[in-house]
Amino acid sequence: xxxxxxxxxxxxxxxxxxxxxxxxxxxxxxxxxxxxxxxxxxxxxxxxxxxxxxxxxxxxxxxxxxxxxxxxxxxxxxxxxxxxxxxxxxxxxxxxxxxxxxxxxxxxxxxxxxxxxxxxxxxxxxxxxxxxxxxxxxxxxxxxxxxxxxxxxxxxxxxxxxxxxxxxxxxxxxxxxxxxxxxxxxxxxxxxxxxxxxxxxxxxxxxxxxxxxxxxxxxxxxxx
Numbered sequence: 001x002x003x004x005x006x007x008x009x010x011x012x013x014x015x016x017x018x019x020x021x022x023x024x025x026x027x028x029x030x031x032x033x034x035x036x037x038x039x040x041x042x043x044x045x046x047x048x049x050x051x052x053x054x055x056x057x058x059x060x061x062x063x064x065x066x067x068x069x070x071x072x073x074x075x076x077x078x079x080x081x082x083x084x085x086x087x088x089x090x091x092x093x094x095x096x097x098x099x100x101x102x103x104x105x106x107x108x109x110x111x112x113x114x115x116x117x118x119x120x121x122x123x124x125x126x127x128x129x130x131x132x133x134x135x136x137x138x139x140x141x142x143x144x145x146x147x148x149x150x151x152x153x154x155x156x157x158x159x160x161x162x163x164x165x166x167x168x169x170x171x172x173x174x175x176x177x178x179x180x181x182x183x184x185x186x187x188x189x190x191x192x193x194x195x196x197x198x199x200x201x202x203x204x205x206x207x208x209x210x211x212x213x214x215x216x217x218x219x220x221x222x223x224x
Contacts, residue, residue, distance in 0.1 A: 006190045006220050008213060009036040009067050009176070011200030012058075013049065020054075021061040023204060030213040034065045034088070036178070036198045041072035044096055045145035052081045059086025067091070067196070069117065069178065071144050076103055083110045091115030091138050094126045104133040117178070119144065120152050124162050131171040136196070137162060142179030151180030156188045163193030186216050187223035 010032050015023040024035055037055060042048040058066055065088035070078070075092040082090055090112045097103050100116065107114040115136035116127050120143060127137065139159055142149035159175055166173055176196035177189050186197055199216055206212035 005195060007033045007196050008186075008203075008216050008220075009034045009196050009198045010203045010209075010213070011036040011038060011178070011198050012204070013038045014200035014204040016204070020058070023209070024058065024062050024064070026209050027203060027213055028062055028064055030210040031217070032064060032213065034067045034196070035062060036200075037066055037068045037087075039068060039070050039072060039082070040145065044073040044093065045071045047145045052078070052085045055082060055087060056085040065089065067115075067176075067198075069115075069138065069198075071117075072096075076106075079103070079106055080110055083107070083112045087112050089113040089115050089136060091117050091136060093117045093119070093144075095119055095122055100127070101130050101133055104130055108133075108135075115176075117144075120155070124158075124165050128165065128169075131166060131169045131173065134173055136174045136176060137166070138176040138178055138198075139194075140179055141177050141181065141185075144179070149180050151182070151185050153185075155179075156185070156192050159189060159194050160192040181216075183215050183219040186219040190220045191223040 010027040040047045040049040067089045068087040069091045073096050090107050104114040113135040116134045117138035119140045141151050141155035174195045177194045178198035181197045181199045182202040203209050203212045
């Protein structure tokens with residue numbers, strides 16, 4: 001992976017929701033190329049966040065692609081609604097979908113890029129049979145549900161292994177990492193093969209989000 005092609009996706013989970021459009025505008029000016037949107041239902045994960053109306057509002061507020069991550073137990077019911085609202089990429093969790101091939105195919109049919117996420121305890125083998133059906137693999141580096149959690153170090157090797165498996169399968173899917181991403185691990189993750197790093201608390205949780213965004217860029221650029 002060419003680390004210079006790694007994109008940082010600021011996660012609005014850690015943003016000030018009372019000033020969401022302004023917060024997104026700040027990271028857009030800093031150089032963000034996409035916005036990560038965490039949708040949680042209180043069932044699959046122990047938290048409730050936002051839904052379709054907020055995605056639609058974000059679509060009106062920014063020209064950046066919206067990378068929407070469905071941490072919900074019944075994603076099939078909402079694919080069309082989230083894509084109609086403006087999701088450029090829609091990521092679903094392998095753990096909740098018995099018919100993952102069908103779901104990923106449907107996302108593409110609806111006009112969005114199809115992403116699949118795997119939790120820290122979920123192996124790559126869970127998605128090995130559908131590598132031609134997804135455009136993006138999101139490797140969770142925390143147990144999903146809350147922002148600001150501690151990064152699981154084993155994730156770096158998991159990313160490297162996933163990149164090797166995807167290349168061997170002839171897949172050009174991007175690999176993203178979500179959870180606890182900061183300046184201490186952004187470089188190793190980029191070097192391991194991650195091409196999208198989701199960052200919430202390490203950007204929006206800082207006094208100067210623009211400086212924090214650029215610090216992450218510098219950490220990626222320093223990766224060997």
